[in-house]
Amino acid sequence: MGEIMVxxxxxxxxxxxxxxxxxxxxxxxxxxxxxxxxxxCYLCWMYxxxxxxxxxxxxxxxxxxxxxxxxxxxxxxxxxxIEMVREE
Amino acid sequence: xxxxxILSGNHAAAYAVKLSRPDVISAYPITPQTSVIEKxxxxxxxxxxxxxxxxxxxxxxxxxxxxxxxxxxxxxxxATSSQGLLYMYEVCWWAAGARLPIVxxxxxxxxxxxxxxxxxxxxxxxxxxxGWIIMFAQDVQEVFDLTVQAFKIAEExxxxxxxxxxxxxxxxxxxxxxxxxxEHVDRFLPKKKIGGHxxxxxxxxxxxxxxxxxxxxEFRYDIWKTQREALDIISNIYEEYSEISGRAYGGLLxxxxxxxxxxxxxxxxxxxxxxxxxxxxxxxxxxxxxxxxLRVIRPFPAEExxxxxxxxxxxxxxxxxxxxxxxxxxxxDIKSALKEYGVDVPVAEYIGGLGGRDLRVxxxxxxxxxxxxxxxxxxxxxxxxxxLKEKYIGGAP
Numbered sequence: 001m002g003e004i005m006v007x008x009x010x011x012x013x014x015x016x017x018x019x020x021x022x023x024x025x026x027x028x029x030x031x032x033x034x035x036x037x038x039x040x041c042y043l044c045w046m047y048x049x050x051x052x053x054x055x056x057x058x059x060x061x062x063x064x065x066x067x068x069x070x071x072x073x074x075x076x077x078x079x080x081x082i083e084m085v086r087e088e
Numbered sequence: 089x090x091x092x093x094i095l096s097g098n099h100a101a102a103y104a105v106k107l108s109r110p111d112v113i114s115a116y117p118i119t120p121q122t123s124v125i126e127k128x129x130x131x132x133x134x135x136x137x138x139x140x141x142x143x144x145x146x147x148x149x150x151x152x153x154x155x156x157x158x159x160x161x162x163x164x165x166x167a168t169s170s171q172g173l174l175y176m177y178e179v180c181w182w183a184a185g186a187r188l189p190i191v192x193x194x195x196x197x198x199x200x201x202x203x204x205x206x207x208x209x210x211x212x213x214x215x216x217x218x219g220w221i222i223m224f225a226q227d228v229q230e231v232f233d234l235t236v237q238a239f240k241i242a243e244e245x246x247x248x249x250x251x252x253x254x255x256x257x258x259x260x261x262x263x264x265x266x267x268x269x270x271e272h273v274d275r276f277l278p279k280k281k282i283g284g285h286x287x288x289x290x291x292x293x294x295x296x297x298x299x300x301x302x303x304x305x306e307f308r309y310d311i312w313k314t315q316r317e318a319l320d321i322i323s324n325i326y327e328e329y330s331e332i333s334g335r336a337y338g339g340l341l342x343x344x345x346x347x348x349x350x351x352x353x354x355x356x357x358x359x360x361x362x363x364x365x366x367x368x369x370x371x372x373x374x375x376x377x378x379x380x381x382l383r384v385i386r387p388f389p390a391e392e393x394x395x396x397x398x399x400x401x402x403x404x405x406x407x408x409x410x411x412x413x414x415x416x417x418x419x420x421d422i423k424s425a426l427k428e429y430g431v432d433v434p435v436a437e438y439i440g441g442l443g444g445r446d447l448r449v450x451x452x453x454x455x456x457x458x459x460x461x462x463x464x465x466x467x468x469x470x471x472x473x474x475x476l477k478e479k480y481i482g483g484a485p
Contacts, residue, residue, distance in 0.1 A: 004317070008246040009310035010187040010285030013297040020298075 018066060023050070027069030029084040031062055037081035044073035044082060090266045090333070097228045097258035100265055101167070101193050101251075102127035104235035106137045107273040108191075111162035111280075114142035114153035118172040119205045120255040121195045125167055147172040151179035151190075158188040159295055161282035163239065167193035169255065170211045171200060177214065180248070184219025184311060186296050187285060189242035190249075192220075193235065196357070197255045198443040206444020207255035209357060209409040213385070213417045219311045221249040221318060222385040224356045228263040230337065234383075236268065237329050240277050244325065245318045246285075247311070254358040255444065272332050315387040322384060340389035342381040345371065346396055349378035351459050354393065354422055355406035356382040359447040363406065366452035377456045388421055394429030402434040402463040404455060406474075408441040415439075415471055436462060440474030451475060 013019070038060065045053045045060050052063040053073060062073075074082040095103065101124050105113070113132070115125040131137035142153045147168050154164040168176060173194060183190050194212045198204035215222055221241060225231045231253045238249040253259060268276075282288075287295060299307065323339050330336040344364045346352050353363055360381040367377045380396050382389070397403045403426075407416020414420060419437040426433060436459050441447045451474060462470060473481075 004244060004314055004321075005246045005281065005283040008187045008283060008285055008314070009307060010246070010283075011185060011296045011299065011307055012285050012293045014293045 022065045023068050024063075024065045027064075027067060028087055029069045029071065030064070030087055031067065031069065031071065031073050031082045032085050033060060033062065034081045034083065035059065037079050039079055039081075041078060043076045043078065047072050047076045090268050090272065092264060092266050094262055094264050095228060096123065096260050096262050097225075097231045097253050098123040098195065098260065099127050100228045100232040100267075101235050101253075102131070103267055104232045105165045105191075106131050107268060107270055108165075108236055108239045108277055109163065109274075109279075110137075110139050110165045110239075112140045112142060112154060112157035112164045113166065114144055114150045114157075114164070115166045115168065116144055116147045116150045116172060118147070118169050120197060120259045121167045121169045121172070121193065123260070124193055124195070128165070147176035148179060151176035151183065154190050155179055155183050155186070155188060158183070158190050159186065159287050161280065161286040161288075163189075163243075163280045165191050165193075167195065169195045170197035173211050173214065174199065180215060180220065181218050182296065183248040185307065187246045187283075187311070188248060189239075189246055191235070191238045191242050192248065192250045194250050194252045195255050195259045196252050204443040205255065207257055207358070207408070208442045208444065209252070209407075209417070210442075212250060212252040213409050215250055216386055216417065219247060219315065220386065221245065221247055221315070221322070222252065223249065223383055224252040224385060225258065225383075226342075226358055226360050226381060227258060228261065229265040229335070231258060232265055232267065233329065233333060233335060233337075236273055236277065237325055240325050241318070241322055243280055244321050245314050246283055247314060247318070252357070257358040266333070266335075268333060276329060276332055318387045319389060322387075337383060339392075340382075340384045341392050341396065342383055343396070344379040344381065346378035346380050348376060350376040350401045351404065351456060351463060352378045352380050352396060352400050353404040353406055353452070353455065353459075354380050354382060354418065355408075356385065356418065357408060359406070359408065359441055362447055362449045363452040363455075365449045366456060369449070369453065370456050375456065375460060377460075382418065385418070388425070390421075390425035390428055393422055393425045394431045397426060397431050397433050400433060402436060402459050404436040404438060404459050406438045406440070406455065408447075410439050410442070419471075434463065434466075434468045436467075436469075437471040438474050439472070445475055447475070
């Protein structure tokens with residue numbers, strides 16, 4: 001193999017958490033889960049485009065450090081258990 | 089062993105690609121490139137070539153498809169012309185920036201409007217600053233030879249390589265040539281190795297992410313550095329290939345009677361043949377002229393060009409292309425090479441043959457005689473369009 005192929009400075013990036021900082025500060029509205037209504041269907045977990053909804057002890061937990069507040073989770077929730085609340 | 093046969097330039101490219109054993113080919117048809125990929129799809133269809141031929145709806149997709157395949161380590165090929173190249177232009181920069189060894193044939197065709205399907209070199213030269221290695225053939229045999237070498241050059245440098253040849257004059261002209269045997273090509277071009285920056289499932293990463301001002305420049309520097317190193321890499325690969333093929337073109341430049349010449353004309357492409365013939369005729373009359381044909385445009389062989397120009401009375405540059413608002417594209421680079429190496433020689437620029445306007449031996453006889461006249465008068469610089477209809481001549485220099 002050519003030596004350059006080995007040492008080439010190619011534009012690759014490995015996935016890491018928060019490589020551009022805590023994107024939660026971009027948020028203007030914040031999803032808040034009402035656990036009395038939540039039926040644990042995990043649709044919000046599946047749809048979250050940022051992967052910042054985790055399942056901890058069978059419950060969905062939103063990682064507010066990285067949640068940008070897009071509202072997709074609230075939109076897909078079949079029982080309207082996620083409310084978008086304006087950030088103070 | 090090698091086989092003598094008769095092929096068009098485009099079919100010669102297709103045979104060269106087949107012998108280079110690509111994994112993936114993707115292309116969209118455009119005149120005058122079409123017969124390259126028609127032949128290749130025929131090879132795939134009849135089982136002669138074990139490759140995936142991806143049919144796409146545009147050149148942008150063709151380059152994207154080979155880019156994707158190359159990014160997981162496949163050996164890939166595509167070909168296009170003119171508007172097709174412009175349509176895939178964005179992805180061409182991705183190919184170079186992502187350091188992917190893609191090989192592309194560019195059958196040079198004038199850019200519209202007005203619509204034209206005939207040759208000039210402005211299309212391939214749009215790649216000049218992109219990071220692609222650019223080579224240019226003169227005839228059918230050289231199309232074959234450069235195409236096989238392009239795969240090795242691409243894989244040694246981890247950069248994409250474009251091989252150019254003139255529309256119709258080379259692409260559709262049938263000439264005798266020698267085709268290497270599969271054993272020869274296999275020995276020259278071993279199975280492709282996977283680079284560390286190529287995607288794989290076991291160690292996932294992403295390619296071409298957002299890069300902040302803190303990091304971007306080093307990626308450009310690495311391409312630039314590899315391009316400069318590629319001058320030697322290409323020369324070595326040419327040498328290795330000529331040992332197998334028995335054909336030597338002289339490396340980055342092809343020297344035709346330049347050794348003792350008073351006047352040298354620099355140019356590239358098929359019309360060089362006419363210029364060489366004109367030079368021969370003039371030598372019979374005692375005029376010491378030579379033709380130096382550029383075979384590699386990027387990386388630019390500045391030192392070699394400057395060396396050839398050191399002891400001559402005048403150099404000429406014939407451009408079958410033009411950089412609007414200035415001079416021919418090759419002329420701008422050649423003049424800067426002369427300055428870089430401190431060569432003070434009068435320069436005569438010629439622009440002509442655009443949109444496939446015929447270039448004949450007679451035209452080059454006139455060019456050489458014009459240069460001889462200027463050299464005697466001590467003219468330091470001139471810029472002329474060749475073959476213009478008379479009523480359009482005049483105006484700005």
